[in-house]
Structures are given as structure tokens and as C-alpha cells.
Amino acid sequence: MFDLFPIYSPATLTFLCAVLFVAGVVRGFAGFGAGMIFMPVATSILYPPTAAASFLFLDFVIAMPLVVRAVRICDWSTILPAVTASVIFVHAGTWFLANGDVFALRWIIFAIVTGLLLLLISGWRYHSRPTKPVSFGVGAVAGVLGGISQVSGPPVVAFWLSSAKEPMIVRANLIVFFALASIGTIIAYVSNGFFTLEVLHLLIPAIPAYGIGLFLGSKGFGKADPKFYRLIAYSLIALAAISSMPALDAWLR
Template sequence: MLQFLADLAAHLPDMPVLVLLAAAILIAGLVRGFSGFGAAMIFMPVASTVIEPRAAAAGFLVLDALVTLPLLFGAIRRCDWATVLPVSLSAMAVVPVGAAILAHADTTVLRWVLSAIVLAAVAILLLGWRYSGRPRLAASLGVGAAAGLLSGVSQVAAPPVVVFWAAGPNPPQTIRANLIVFFAIVSLSAFAAFYLNGFYDTGVVVLVAALAPVYGLGILAGARLFGTAAPAVYRPVAYGIILLAAISSLPALDTWLR
């Protein structure tokens, strides 16, 4: 037993790296608990600079799926299923394409592309683009495909769907519930794609076990903050999260993070 534990401990990152990852996942949990999205946008840019990006994406996927289950139970009752389902099914279909790209493409190039996409999403939001009524099916499918591609590449699927739903008429409670259910559904396809591409190993399991308590604490605190915040606060916070993700994703910040 002791030898088994020693073997697991050997797969942990060095202490400075582990502390940095714990700090990132705590902040990510606060954001996820409050807004229903954004954890990967906070955690992945930091994690990808200090550990293998494939391990970071695979570990975060399992971590997020397990720790956010309590949020999912409430969101299932509050989400707009007619809006969530077409976006989610389209995303699930495209996730394997993104995972295949992650398995073979240059990660620095991917991060520059991701930053550009997120900045474009921020620009659309700040320009005040809005729509009323239920979105068209074609638009939902297109947004889902974009989110699925980003999910497979980096686990950062939020920008397309946040822009799409935040620009619509739904209240913050529904938008947050939509996002929580969307990520739960899409994670099934992402997990299968990552598994088939060989992303899971002992190091990923150890990483998940080490960070899960910290992430859970952050999510609990964030959910309580959402319960006490005024509805008008939600959209500005969501926009700020996306902008922060765009800046933190820039490969030019790697030297500072290291």
C-alpha cells in the first residue's frame, strides 16, 4: 500500500507547480460556481504553461464533471431545454474533431487562435449585439459546432455559447442553468474523444485527486455569491471573465507565468 501511494505521489507536479495549479483551480471554481462557466478559461491557460496541455485538458474535464454535479441537479430544472439541446448535440458531434486537432497540432498556434476567438467574442458583446425571441435552429447548430471544436481543442467551449445566450432575452438564472447543462452534456463526448486519443494516464488521475477538494471549495463559494448577487451584475461579470480568459491565454505571457 505504501509503495502504491509512493508511486502515485511520484506523479504529482513539483510543489511550486502544484501550488500554482491549486490557486488557478480555486479561482476557476469561484468563477464556475458564480457564472456557470469560465473555469476552463481561467485554469487552462495557466495549466498549459506548466504541465502538458493534453494532461491539463483531460484532467480538468474529469475534475469539472465530478465536482459540478451538485450544480447540475438544480440547473436541469431551470434550463431552457429547447435552446440547450440543439447547441449541445451539435457540439458533441464536433468535439472529436477538436480532440484530434489537439492530439496533433502545435499547442502554441492553438493558443493564439483561441485568444483571437475569445477576443472576438468580447468585441461582439461590448458592441451590444442582442436578439429577441427564440434563436433559429441554424444559429444554434452553428454555435454548438464552434463550441464543440473549442471544447475538443482546449476545454474552453464557453465563448460562443456565452455570447449567444447572453445576447438573448433570458434572465441570468436561465443563462447560468443553460451553461451548466450544456457543459455536462458536451463533457460526455469530450471524455470519449480524449480517451480514444490516449490522454488519460496515472498522472491525470493523481492531478484530479489533488485538485478536486480545492475546486469544490471554490465552486461552493461561487454558488453562494451568485445567490446573493443582483441579477444586473451577471452579464458584466460574464463579459469580464471572457476578457480575462482572452488575455491570460496569450502565449506571450508564458515567461511571466513560469
């Protein structure tokens, strides 16, 4: 059961752990973005549900220390409606993935993510205090996108970055949101039987690689300039847009 190599070659495990380390550094620093780095690479060499279930477990369990610190400074008034909507609508996204035209849906995702990025670059800011319906709507979009492609970050990132809040609060919001929103995804994955022995075998070497990356990334955030934080966030949204393009499947998958 604990013999890794009949399922994964040493080269595959080493490569995936290296990618997870980089993804962990990014997640620890920015509060999001690890899935945007890991999933396009992992799904090119692993069965997609195995890659998704492995990453979900890692990000939910290993990132808990970040959540403990973030709950003290996050904005609960905007997080709770967004989380509620995401937990509900992730199942809608999963249904679309199973029954819809996935190729067309992925182009829609690319258009949405690219539009959000251009909106942020333009300098637009949401100056009003976010209402519960607005927060709920943003969470719903994130849930649908997460169910379809595991790219749920850009809507909530764009929403909180546009509020002109301090990067510390934006990062805390993202950390808490993804931790709570993962509950809906876990339920969906368990009901579909995604947590298999292959997932367990991958997690054994992946946990320390991702954990060390998270630790180093979180340490780097405390020394970062707010402008640098926003630049990293914009770059990660751009990465999400590029990696979701069906036209690049031949190179990314």
C-alpha cells in the same frame, strides 16, 4: 500508487489546488470560466493532456450538484441542438489540433473570442427566439474551439447573454451545456489515453479544493446583482481572449 510526491512536489500541488479553488469559485458563480483560469496556468507546469484530463474529470463529476439544480430552469430547446453539435465537432477540433497549424488556429480563436466580446459590449441582443439551426451552429463553434484549446465557453456564453434572458437561466443553460458537452470530450480523451496515473495523483488533492470553490461560488450567485453577473461574464470572456494569444506564451505558459 497513492504516494503523491514522486510525481508532484508539495509546492506544485499547493499552487495548483489554489488555482483550482479560485477556478471553482468562478465556475460556481458564473456557470463557466474555470477552464479559462486553470488551463493557461496548469499547462505552463504540467503535460497539457494531463492538465486537460484532470480538469475535465473535476468539472464533469464535481459540478454534478449544480447540474441537478440547473436542469429544472434551463432552456432545453436551445441546449440540446448546441450540445449535439459540440459533441460532434469537438472531434473536428481535436483533428485540427493534431494536424493543423496550431499557431494560426490560436490566432483565429483569439479573433473569434475578441469579436464576440466586442459584440456583447456594444449592447447588441439576439431578440428573436433561437432556432435549432442557430443553436446547432453555436454549439459547433464551441466544440471546435474546445477541441483545439479547451476554450469552448465564449460562443455559447455570448449567445445566451445576448438573448436578454435572466442571469439565472443563462447560468443554468451554461451549467447543463458544459456537463453534457463534456461527454464528447471524455470519449476523445479516453480514446487517446489521456487518463493516466498522473491524473489520478493530481485529482486526490484537487477534488476537495475545486469542490469547496464550487460550493462557495454557487452560494454567492444567489446574492449577486444581474449587472454584476454580466460584468463577471464579460471579464471571463476577456480572460479567455488574452490567455489564448500566442504572443503571450512567454508569460502565460
